[in-house]
Amino acid sequence: MSPASPASPTPPASPDPAAPSAPPARDDSRARQTAPLDEVTLEVLSLFGEVSARYHEEYDRAASRHGLSGAQARVLSLLYAEPLPMRQVARVIRCEPSNITGIVDRLEERGLVERQPNPADRRVKLAALTDEGRRVVRELRDNLPFARQPLAALTTEQRLQLRDLLRRVLGERE
Template sequence: MPTPPTDPLTLEVVELIGTVVARYYEEYDEAAAAHSLTGAQARVLGLLALEPMPMRRIARKLKCEPSNVTGIVDRLETRGLVERRPDPTDRRVKLAAPTEQGARIARELRESLTFAREPLARLSDGDRALLRDLLRRMLGGPELLPERPGPSGG
């Protein structure tokens, strides 16, 4: 496997991507705190708002241990934001799913994030499409992307 380039342009792009990610998570954590959630709880809730899923799949998507996810889901369930229900395709498996209140809070969190929207609004439709396509290529194609953009991580 070839060594990735370390030319000044590549290093600058990597630094800019890091800055965008850091600012995004900072704003996301602030939005989560406004709902008395930790960043991790908000990320799990946002992920479940896309589709109910078992703990192991949540852990895989967030790249963390299933036991961590179980604790997060327990706390969300105690607050009435998430419920566990049997998987209709395999009743031995429990799915975590947002309650109506959890789905509403996940939507409010997503809608409150202005950091990405404001700078992107300054770009033309063509520039936003180009940026999207370049990011998809960097990530290996659209099949690796979530259905909707959302934070991930543990």
């Protein structure tokens, strides 16, 4: 048989009209990730870094005034909303569960945290703030002018907009 024969096993020379003309969406996202960064994106990334660095410097200073490490203060702040399983604390803080155990041990010795059984699974321990731990977290938050002052200059609508944009950047729902 000749290559032009309809029964030929070779693909036709012209593109198949039913074939997708663009790569799948996953390939598009990969292309966006490897595309050169424009000047605005580079500036935004730089500003993210500066804000993060200034916040962490201030947070670490506030923590040290209470005799806490930055990691201890972050654990306390995380627990302010609700008691959490130790593994979840480790995941959110982004450190090994064994490190969280040591951090919680030291906070417990100071009377800032206590371990409680999880009502849903008594094998799991929850880390929970004591009343003193709650007081320390409030003082820590009161000693973060960088975290408050720039945001105070924004209207409520602007702060909501900023929050929603940051959630979007992080891939969370608005």
